[in-house]
Amino acid sequence: MTDIARRAEAVPLYGEDYRTDPAGAYEQIREKHGPVAPVLLEGDIPAWFVCGYRELHQVTSDATLFARDTRRWNAWETVPDDWSLLPQLVHNPSVMFTEGPDHRRRAGALSDALASVDQFELASLCERIADQMIDRFAGAGEAELMSQYASRIPLRAAAMMCGVPESEARMLVDDVMGALDSSMTNQMAVYGRLQEEMQRLVDHKRATPGSDVPSHLLANPANLGDEEILSDLLVVLVQAHQQTTNWIGNTIGLMLTDTRFAITLSGGRASVGDALNEVLWHDTPTQNYLGRVATRDTRLGGQRIRTGDLLVLGLAAANADPQVRPAEGAVGNRAMMSFGHGEHGCPYPAPELAEIIAKSSVEVLIDRLPDLVLSDALEWRPSVWTRGLRRLPVTFTPTYVP
Ligand code: HEM
Numbered sequence: 275m276t277d278i279a280r281r282a283e284a285v286p287l288y289g290e291d292y293r294t295d296p297a298g299a300y301e302q303i304r305e306k307h308g309p310v311a312p313v314l315l316e317g318d319i320p321a322w323f324v325c326g327y328r329e330l331h332q333v334t335s336d337a338t339l340f341a342r343d344t345r346r347w348n349a350w351e352t353v354p355d356d357w358s359l360l361p362q363l364v365h366n367p368s369v370m371f372t373e374g375p376d377h378r379r380r381a382g383a384l385s386d387a388l389a390s391v392d393q394f395e396l397a398s399l400c401e402r403i404a405d406q407m408i409d410r411f412a413g414a415g416e417a418e419l420m421s422q423y424a425s426r427i428p429l430r431a432a433a434m435m436c437g438v439p440e441s442e443a444r445m446l447v448d449d450v451m452g453a454l455d456s457s458m459t460n461q462m463a464v465y466g467r468l469q470e471e472m473q474r475l476v477d478h479k480r481a482t483p484g485s486d487v488p489s490h491l492l493a494n495p496a497n498l499g500d501e502e503i504l505s506d507l508l509v510v511l512v513q514a515h516q517q518t519t520n521w522i523g524n525t526i527g528l529m530l531t532d533t534r535f536a537i538t539l540s541g542g543r544a545s546v547g548d549a550l551n552e553v554l555w556h557d558t559p560t561q562n563y564l565g566r567v568a569t570r571d572t573r574l575g576g577q578r579i580r581t582g583d584l585l586v587l588g589l590a591a592a593n594a595d596p597q598v599r600p601a602e603g604a605v606g607n608r609a610m611m612s613f614g615h616g617e618h619g620c621p622y623p624a625p626e627l628a629e630i631i632a633k634s635s636v637e638v639l640i641d642r643l644p645d646l647v648l649s650d651a652l653e654w655r656p657s658v659w660t661r662g663l664r665r666l667p668v669t670f671t672p673t674y675v676p
Contacts, residue, residue, distance in 0.1 A: 310575030348582025437486030
């Protein structure tokens with residue numbers, strides 16, 4: 275048993291509280307244990323929860339001491355084969371689990387390739403997709419915006435960034451969504467198919483390069499192999515889809531429930547940026563992230579961490595740390611931890627691209643359907659890891675679309 279498991283007072287990092295009142299749950303952990311807390315993941319597997327802003331900054335800034343390759347974890351033998359968190363923790367050949375110079379080579383190439391995306395084109399592409407989606411339900415006077423809108427735009431935008439034609443993008447989108455929503459066994463099968471699709475894409479871009487992310491990765495002097503490129507393209511697609519979808523959904527949810535944003539819905543776009551920023555502080559899509567593994571015994575936030583211990587990045591909890599954030603909130607300030615930080619943080623300019631996708635999606639929606647109202651209470655997904663809405667049912671005045 276590790277030190278963490280021995281701690282009788284370890285707090286479960288699962289259960290209803292994290293869905294109904296995640297901020298309250300993090301606050302209780304912080305009050306009980308301070309900035310680094312012993313927690314039990316589902317199945318009562320022990321880990322450390324880093325909820326102090328300063329400590330999280332320290333962990334994410336030191337990739338040598340707090341490493342990303344989960345094969346270093348000291349508790350693998352305690353984990354059941356069907357453990358629900360395996361998809362997040364099992365090592366795969368993507369950039370996410372790579373370390374040191376190899377990671378810098380791949381993350382650098384990804385940043386270069388993402389920097390080649392024309393941000394004006396991306397915005398107009400997203401506006402076009404948003405319009406198409408709204409055309410489909412505008413006449414009905416009601417919609418469920420998570421499935422009919424928020425989840426539709428980011429992945430199609432990402433598929434286009436990857437140079438996937440519109441017709442194939444839909445298939446890819448369905449496969450990625452299927453992989454995320456199914457069991458581990460199924461996920462493996464769908465991922466196998468996705469990898470084949472990605473390999474075909476890479477082969478095609480090698481033969482006919484374009485101005486897109488895979489072509490830029492192929493041309494990068496980092497000399498990336500096919501397996502590296504296709505697994506990193508999958509990370510780009512999954513990240514762009516999952517995180518940006520929830521960012522859009524949480525923002526629309528905030529604007530429909532908070533009277534401060536009512537003016538925007540009825541009259542203009544002024545505070546869409548504020549709403550997006552506020553969501554990153556208060557209801558960030560990646561609430562908690564698995565994680566980092568200590569490469570040697572150390573102390574952190576007053577706790578003794580052993581070699582091989584697993585650390586959960588408490589991104590949402592760190593954003594709410596009273597040491598850095600006054601009670602009134604910090605809208606306007608962009609120092610939130612929502613995109614992670616350091617070597618493994620969301621690579622520049624991915625946060626900018628995500629913001630363009632999210633902002634275009636929210637703006638087009640409120641331009642087209644300015645009298646949008648919620649038709650039922652917001653219903654959050656029961657996840658400790660991701661903060662996202664299960665359903666976002668709305669009504670509005672139907673408009674005829676020729
Ligand atoms: C265009 C959209 C996006 C793309 C292409 C993208 C891409 C990526 C990639 C490639 C990584 C892995 C970095 C590495 O391990 O070196 C990553 C990490 C991450 N991304 Fe993003 N991302 C996007 C949007 C978002 C959004 C909207 C959020 C949340 C608001 C987000 C939060 C994160 C977090 C928390 C990590 C892990 C950070 C860490 O380990 O420190 N991403 N992203």
